[in-house]
Amino acid sequence: MYAFNYHRPSSLADAARLLSNASDGKFIAGGQTLLPTLKQRLASPSDLIDLNGIAELNGIKVSGSSVTVGAATRHAAVASSAEIQKAIPTLAKLAGGIGDPQVRNMGTIGGSLANNDPAADYPAAVLGLGATVHTNKRKIAADDFFTGMFETALEDGEIITTVEFPIPKRAGYVKFPNPASRYVMVGAFVADTGTGIRVAINGAAPCVFRHKEMEAALAKSFSPDALKGIRTDAGQMNNDIHASAEYRAHLVGVMARRAVQAALG
Structure with missing residues (x-):
């Protein structure tokens, strides 16, 4: 150093x-x-x-309609929280599947979101649930927060303080992890929320994104079969030594169908 x-x-x-x-x-x-x-x-x-x-950056609070997580809260704390397991069990499960025990006991939700690694888990939960990112200056809606690979709407000197997740009617998250690093190669977070169906895809492209065609299909029929036949443009996918763009495009559909099934229980 x-x-x-x-x-x-x-x-x-x-x-x-x-x-x-x-x-x-x-x-x-x-x-x-x-x-x-x-x-x-x-x-x-x-x-x-x-x-x-900074004490105000730590902690978990669950109200009647939302779960608020402090930016410096460790992944392990989210995974083990009985309140989150009851309110948004998919969020707790997602946190419990990040990296390994060492990473989960050191990594924070705020750091993950500020970094916006394409292979990170939390961006899918934030975008999939339509969360709100609170900073020391303002509130940023999930749809406006993620702007590109390792890029966000955060300004210089802006600090994430909390993340507020609306409690969905049901939600599911499934990822295809790299077997060595456990980073997400392709993941899908599907949620039936108070404002409609949301499908967030992470790992597949340079930045987490919503799959609008899948959302429209699930709004008509919330079932894995509703997603059959929906294709994802391989030209927009990542292509590297771990998986080709075509393979990732295929996995988007597979992971999304499994996420719907997980949401259905």
Whole structure:
């Protein structure tokens, strides 16, 4: 690693001030992406601002219609939360399938969303459930948050504080993981929400996206068979050593049908 200044603020205001005063500062919470990048000398920030000392970024709250998760909440805490398991069991199951125990006990939901890795799990839940991302400056709807590969609507110095998930009528998430890394090669999050059917696909393309054709089909008949015959454009899919674009396009349909079945129980 290169030398850097380390800060551990106790408030959002202090964190924002430290970043604005740094020549090239970075926020860190779980560090599941940033720390390996630093170790490989692919990044050399002047300052690291640790968000783990900010109490308001931690915790889980369930109301009558929503589940709110603090940005610094670990994946393991979401997976083991009895309240989330009751309100949105699919969200708890998704969190329990992220990486391995070490990753789940260090990684945070806010860090995952801010990084927006195409192979991350949480973006599918946020987009699939129509969640709202709260920051220290504003509220951002899920449909407006994810803008491209490793890109989001977050502005410089903006910090995710909580993520608010509406409780759906039913939901299911199924992914095809890379057998070595457990990263998502193709995943599908299907939800029957108060505002309609939502289908979010992750891993397949450069950025998580909604599959509108599948949503329209499921709105007419919420069953796996409703998705038969729906094709996904391979030209929009990722193509790498792990899977071809054509294979990923095929898996989109397979995972989506399985996600519907999971939602049906």
